[in-house]
Each structure stands twice: as structure tokens, then as C-alpha cells.
Amino acid sequence: MxxxxxxxxxxxxxxxxxxxxxxxxxxxxxxxxxxxxxxxxxxxxxxxxxxxxxxxxxxxxxxxxxxxxxxxxxxxxxxxxxxxxxxxxxxxxxxxxxxxxxxxxxxxxxxxxHPDQQMVAVVSELHPDENYGFLKTINTGRELYFNRQSSDQFDRLEVGTGVQYREVPGEGDRPYAISLKIVNKPGERETKSDESNIEAPMGWR
Known part of the structure; x- marks a missing residue:
């Protein structure tokens, strides 16, 4: 788990x-x-x-x-x-x-x-001492490798950070992520309008 x-x-x-x-x-x-x-x-x-x-x-x-x-x-x-x-x-x-x-x-x-505005993956695993990590895509759940060279914001990343990225082919036809751009960090809200994202308890009146 x-x-x-x-x-x-x-x-x-x-x-x-x-x-x-x-x-x-x-x-x-x-x-x-x-x-x-x-x-x-x-x-x-x-x-x-x-x-x-x-x-x-x-x-x-x-x-x-x-x-x-x-x-x-x-x-x-x-x-x-x-x-x-x-x-x-x-x-x-x-x-x-x-x-x-x-x-x-x-x-x-x-x-x-809104493909240019929305988070399309989250950081699922991060190894800052070894300069690499993995993303989990929102729409398909695929895992993509990235490294420090993939983003000039690498030091701001943490598990749960939402990002946009570009996908390119890697060794053995395994794709990896580059051009990572932070969309949201854990606990941050995008805008005031995101208050609607908090769901009321099921059955609450």
C-alpha cells in the first residue's frame, strides 16, 4: 500500500x-x-x-x-x-x-x-539524491521515467505534484518525460474557483 x-x-x-x-x-x-x-x-x-x-x-x-x-x-x-x-x-x-x-x-x-492548462500527470515516485523519478499519468495510469534534466523545476518536485510534460521515445522504445512544468503542488489550490472541488459528504443535507 x-x-x-x-x-x-x-x-x-x-x-x-x-x-x-x-x-x-x-x-x-x-x-x-x-x-x-x-x-x-x-x-x-x-x-x-x-x-x-x-x-x-x-x-x-x-x-x-x-x-x-x-x-x-x-x-x-x-x-x-x-x-x-x-x-x-x-x-x-x-x-x-x-x-x-x-x-x-x-x-x-x-x-x-483544456490540454494546455490542465495537469496530466502526478509525481508518483521521486529520488532526488539520484536525480530521477516517475510520473503517473492521470488519464491512463501509465508510469513515465524522468530525470533532473527533464525539468528546471526538479528541486521543487515532490510526490503528489501535478505536472504537464512532453513524452519522447527512450532506450528500447520506452518513452520518458521531458519539459516538466509544475501545475500544482500537494495541498495547493489552483484558483479561488476550485472551492467547488471540495465534495460535500455523501448523503449530507
């Missing part, structure tokens, strides 16, 4: 089985979207004996380059009483995957509409 994961329990005893489930779900999401900056999962017991629904709440907070924050909040308040925690976890991660799918589609469409 490459995605930084933080699991927090509130008013609950830490449960190894739930930990294992959460990590398995994050690994599946990583296969689908492996350029996330972070994933925070909060597990909380909000009611001891609710009249209906589940006593548990699960919140998933994901950050995705260049400046997107996706939040899923699941706390069933109707339906089957005492929905088990593992069921709420599974439901929350299903919703998280749907949000990521929608975001990836929007990113692909933005790249097609």
Missing part, C-alpha cells in the same frame, strides 16, 4: 478485524486510483442504543491531486436496526469509489477540453 492511511477510532475499541477490512478496501481503491495523496478513515460509535439505524458512523476523507478533497460520511439512521460496523464500512467505501470514479471522469474531460 502506497497511499498514506490514517485510521482513527472514536468511542470504540480498536478492532483488528475492522483494521484489516479498512486496509483491504484502501488497497482496492489504490488499484483504481493510485495517485491519491492521503486517506483518513474515522470510525465512531455515536449512539449506544439507537431507536433505528446503526450506532456507528464511518467517515472517509481522501485528498487527490491537484487540490481535491473527497469526503464520504456514512451513519445509517433508518432501515435495519443495529447495522454492524463492517457493513457500514463496506457501504462507505462503495460510496468513496463512486466519488473517485466521478472525479477521474471529470479530470479526463478537463484534460481533453
Amino acid at each position: 502506497k497511499i498514506p492511511l490514517q485510521i482513527t477510532y472514536n468511542h470504540l475499541e480498536k478492532d483488528p478485524a475492522i483494521d484489516k477490512l479498512v486496509r483491504a478496501k484502501v488497497e482496492k481503491i489504490e488499484q483504481f486510483c493510485n495517485y491519491m495523496n492521503s486517506c483518513r478513515v474515522t470510525l465512531e460509535k455515536v449512539h449506544e442504543n439507537p431507536d433505528s439505524g446503526s450506532p456507528y458512523r464511518v467517515q472517509i476523507d481522501m485528498t487527490v491531486p491537484p487540490s481535491h478533497e473527497l469526503v464520504v460520511d456514512r451513519s445509517p439512521d433508518r432501515g435495519v436496526q443495529y447495522t454492524p460496523l463492517d457493513v457500514v464500512v463496506r457501504d462507505a467505501f462503495d460510496a468513496a469509489r463512486r466519488q473517485l470514479q466521478e472525479l477521474k471522469e471529470r479530470q479526463r474531460n478537463e484534460v481533453k477540453r
Whole structure:
């Protein structure tokens, strides 16, 4: 697992089985979207004996380059009483995957509409002492090699940085990236209009 994961329990005893489930779900999401900056999962017991629904709440907070924050909040308040925690976890991660799918589609469409303005890859691996790294393309998920000569902004790069680049053939017909230009660094917002990139929790009113 490459995605930084933080699991927090509130008013609950830490449960190894739930930990294992959460990590398995994050690994599946990583296969689908492996350029996330972070994933925070909060597990909380909000009611001891609710009249209906589940006593548990699960919140998933994901950050995705260049400046997107996706939040899923699941706390069933109707339906089957005492929905088990593992069921709420599974439901929350299903919703998280749907949000990521929608975001990836929007990113692909933005790249097609504004190819000169949009981030088309993120730095997925960086070895500054050895003067090289790898990019992960947004639209296809391919990995591309680059080195210090590929960018005059090399020293500003870090894992999660969004970049534009040019692709050229390398040794053995393996392409590599040159002319890297930073679009966004982790945690930065592109413009004030990007406030719309922060997604409200699923089911929030």
C-alpha cells in the first residue's frame, strides 16, 4: 500500500478485524486510483442504543491531486436496526469509489477540453539524491521515467505534484518525460474557483 492511511477510532475499541477490512478496501481503491495523496478513515460509535439505524458512523476523507478533497460520511439512521460496523464500512467505501470514479471522469474531460492548462500527470515516485523519478499519468495510469534534466523545476518536485510534460521515445522504445512544468503542488489550490472541488459528504443535507 502506497497511499498514506490514517485510521482513527472514536468511542470504540480498536478492532483488528475492522483494521484489516479498512486496509483491504484502501488497497482496492489504490488499484483504481493510485495517485491519491492521503486517506483518513474515522470510525465512531455515536449512539449506544439507537431507536433505528446503526450506532456507528464511518467517515472517509481522501485528498487527490491537484487540490481535491473527497469526503464520504456514512451513519445509517433508518432501515435495519443495529447495522454492524463492517457493513457500514463496506457501504462507505462503495460510496468513496463512486466519488473517485466521478472525479477521474471529470479530470479526463478537463484534460481533453483544456490540454494546455490542465495537469496530466502526478509525481508518483521521486529520488532526488539520484536525480530521477516517475510520473503517473492521470488519464491512463501509465508510469513515465524522468530525470533532473527533464525539468528546471526538479528541486521543487515532490510526490503528489501535478505536472504537464512532453513524452519522447527512450532506450528500447520506452518513452520518458521531458519539459516538466509544475501545475500544482500537494495541498495547493489552483484558483479561488476550485472551492467547488471540495465534495460535500455523501448523503449530507
